Amino acid sequence: xxxxxxTIPDTKRLEIALTTIYGVGRPRALKILADSKxxxxxxxxxxTPDEENEIRRFVEKFKLEGELKREVSGNxxxxxxxxAYRGTRHMRGLPVRGQRTKTNSRTRRGNVRKTMxxxxxxxxxx
Numbered sequence: 001x002x003x004x005x006x007t008i009p010d011t012k013r014l015e016i017a018l019t020t021i022y023g024v025g026r027p028r029a030l031k032i033l034a035d036s037k038x039x040x041x042x043x044x045x046x047x048t049p050d051e052e053n054e055i056r057r058f059v060e061k062f063k064l065e066g067e068l069k070r071e072v073s074g075n076x077x078x079x080x081x082x083x084a085y086r087g088t089r090h091m092r093g094l095p096v097r098g099q100r101t102k103t104n105s106r107t108r109r110g111n112v113r114k115t116m117x118x119x120x121x122x123x124x125x126x
Contacts, residue, residue, distance in 0.1 A: 001044045001052050003059050010045040017044050018055075023064035032058045 001008045008017045018029035033040050036054040038047070047055075063071065079087030089096045095105045 001047065003056050004065050006065070008044045010043060012043065013041050014038065014044060014047075014055075015040045018059070021059065021064055023062060023068040024059070028062070 001010070003018075003021060006021050008020060010017075014033055015026065015029045018024050018032060019026060024032070030040065032055060035058050036051070038051055038055065076087070076090055080091055081087070086096050093108060093110075094101060095108050099105055101109070
């Protein structure tokens with residue numbers, strides 16, 4: 001089954017399989033299935049064509065995939081352009097939402113471990 005150009009896995013339960021679409025998480029997947037009156041535990045391979053079209057109709061109401069990614073990157077670009085605090089954090093590759101950086105934030109800064117040294121170079125003995 002394909003929705004918005006994404007192939008939905010046949011072997012997974014529908015509530016999980018729908019999350020392969022960017023912009024659909026578990027809560028939205030559950031809401032889509034509840035609105036289309038389809039059981040959450042069913043697999044994609046067990047759906048009839050009418051049920052597939054029903055799911056497709058509800059999914060296409062939301063902003064997903066490329067359109068959503070464009071909007072998010074546009075929002076970040078706007079923050080950078082107006083030099084907002086969050087925009088400068090994005091530019092520097094630091095955490096944006098107020099997390100501490102003395103420790104932690106390894107994923108955002110990269111796994112850079114800078115240990116403190118005495119400040120002077122060791123003299124080689126000859």
